[in-house]
Amino acid sequence: METLKSIFRFYINGSIHVAVAITSMVQITFVKFDISDQYFFLLLSFFGAITAYNFVKYSNVSKLYHKRLTRSMKGIRFLTIFCALIYAYIIFQIPLKTLLFLLPFVALTVFYVVPILPKKKNLRNLAGIKIFIIAVVWSGTTVLVPMLHVNNTIDLNVLIEAVQRFLFIIIIMLPFEIRDLQYDDATLETVPQKIGVTKTKVFGSILLVMFLLLTPVKENVLFSSIEILSTILVTSITLFFLWGTERKQSEYYCSFWVESIPIFWLLIIVVLQGLFT
Structure with a gap:
């Protein structure tokens, strides 16, 4: 049992789970726009996500404590280097x-950690914009870059999908901000710090309504029963987890369950396709 727990902790702390979630969102984009056989790009997304997230989460830890890394951290460092090498190989292919197309989002990720502003500030420490930067990077790398990679163009449906994804990512980041209230510096001015927990949930619910109502705006090529039903279902699941978020929560409420929502979304679409086609 302890071995299974250690494997699960490594799966979460090594950013493998969040990489699966990001790759799921890329595949959602491909499925929605009827694009197949993009396995190479999915691998790019998966290994890039592990590299980027571990760079963001552990760069300072590795720098300060590289001589005293725990076995788990040594494993995460090895995983990150391994994934970075594969990512670099894919980049050249x-x-x-x-x-x-990818470069601006990579730069945003780097500058999220590396100080580029006066007083040695990075983008993560700028008041009030943390989740919006993350939303820009996620929506760009899971919608815009995949579609530009395949089609070289961005039409109305792609733009609406990108806006929906931007809203969706902000919403699923709110439970993390509520969780981190007790740790975040007040100068970060996160949404819960500014308006409180309950109003944050209301804010997220309003964004969810906007996310849902953007679906009928899409042109008819995407306006199908699968599109409508999958969006309603993922909206309901997200609303459930948003309102279930508390300041004190189980260890894996956000890092596993909330981050699983994109995976649930992909599974919903796959199941509905099996039922309707």
Whole structure:
């Protein structure tokens, strides 16, 4: 049992779970736009997500404590280096145009950690914008870059999907901000710090309504029973987890269950496709 717990903790702390969630969102984009056989790009997303997230989470830890790393941290460092090497290999295999589309989001991720502003500030420490930067990176790398990689163009449906994804990511980040209230510096001015927990949930619910109502705005090519029903179901699941969030929560409420919502979303679409086609 302890071995299974250790494996699960490594799966979560090594950012493997969040990488599966991000890769799921990329596949959601491909499925919605009827694009198949993009396994290479999915691998790019998976290994890139592990590399980026562990860089963001553990760069300071590794720098300060590399001589005293625990066995778990040594494993995470090895995993990160391994994934970074595979990511670098894939980067050199993709078209230059895709790399150029990806570059701004990679830069945002780097500057999220590396100080580039006066007083040695990075983007993560700028008041009030943390989750919006994350939402820009996620929506860009799970909708815009995949579609530009395949089609070289962005039409109305893709733009609406990107806006929906941006809203969705902000919403699923709110439980994390509620969880981190006791740890975040007041200068960060996160949403719960500014308006409180209950109003944060109301704010997230309003964004969910906007997320849902954008679906009928799409052109008819995507306006199908699968699109409507899957959006309603994922909205309901997200609303459930949003309102179930408390300041004191179980260890894996956010890091496993909330981060599983994109995986649930993909599974819902796959099941509905099996039922309706």
